[in-house]
Amino acid sequence: MDGKGWTNWAEGVAFGLENGMAVIPYALLKHYRKLGLSGSEAMLLIHLLSFRQxxxxxxxSMEELQQVTGRSISVIAGELQKLMKEGFISIDGDNDELRDIHYERYNFSGLYSKLGSYLAEAAKQSAQGQDKGAFAPDLRAAAHHSGAAAPDGGYGRPAAPGAGVEAEESRSLFSIFEKEFGRPLSPMECENISGWVDQDRYPEELILLALKESVFAGKLHFRYIDRILLEWARNRVKNAQDVKNYSQKFRNGGR
Incomplete structure (x- = not known):
């Protein structure tokens, strides 16, 4: 490389530095596969860290993430769902009372906890005389310390029947909700849908019926849908026929 080439190289480096640098945990770059992450999921975490720093x-926003990753919003939403479900990230909410604004931010403490647990397990096994060059600690042990679910379903247990089906259901629900809302869903909204499926165990049919009710009522927002689902759960409404019977009973004044 001649003098001009080195000058151009230096100018390029300077330009990059002026645009900022993000500090990424080297352990994430080196061990993300051992934590059960794909390359695209690890890259999404890196983008989230970079946006903050x-x-x-x-x-x-989902649009900002789409711009830097080049992937569809539905794919990004699915990856965020997995990262939140497995405890790599969470979402904190707070209120600015002076400006009367509610804002949200990603919390990475789960990621750091998992990396710390993995490295601790690595150091422990290394100290016990394992081959350092081919060292690969058991992910289940790291998952046990950090609360992560191992690839087989977590903590040495077989994967729950239908776990993959639930993930597919959530992704299809994302698409249907985005179509009805006429816009991409926010990460918090995706988390709401995931919670209905994974934590509350609402059937997909019931979630879609609640969405339909909110559309007919002209109240298309998540709090209203959540109230419908909660009301149905209290009254043991579990499927379309139950919804029909409950609605008829409600119209008849509870008789």
Whole structure:
């Protein structure tokens, strides 16, 4: 490389530095596969960290994430769902009372906890005389310390029947909700849908019926849908026929 080439190289480096640098845990780059992450999921975490550190954006929109990753919003939503479900990230909410604004931010304490547990297990096994060059600690042990679910379903247990089906159901629900809302869903909204499926165990049919009710009522927002689902759960409404019977009973004044 001649003098001009070195000058151009230096200018390029300087330009890059002026645009900011993100500090990424080397353990994430080196061991993400051992934590059960795909390359695209690890890269999504890196983008989230970079948005916070370089641009000061603690809760990037789905469109911003789509722009930097080049992937569809539905794929990004599915990856965020997995990261939140497995405890790598969470979402914190707070209120700015002076400006009367509610804002959200990603919390990475789960990621750091998992990395710390993995490295601790690595050091422990290394100290016990394992081959350092081919060392690969058991993910189940790291998952046990950090609360992560191992690839087989977690903590040495077989994967729950239908776990993959639930993930597919959530992704299809994302698409249907986005179509009805006429816009991409926010990460918090995706988390709401995931919670209905994974935690509350609402059938997909019931969630779609609640969405339909909110559309007919002209109240298309998540709080209203959540109230419908909660009301149905209290009254043991579990399927379309139950919804029909409950609605008829409600119209008849509870008789």
């Amino acid at each position: 370089v641009e000061g954006i603690e809760f990037p």
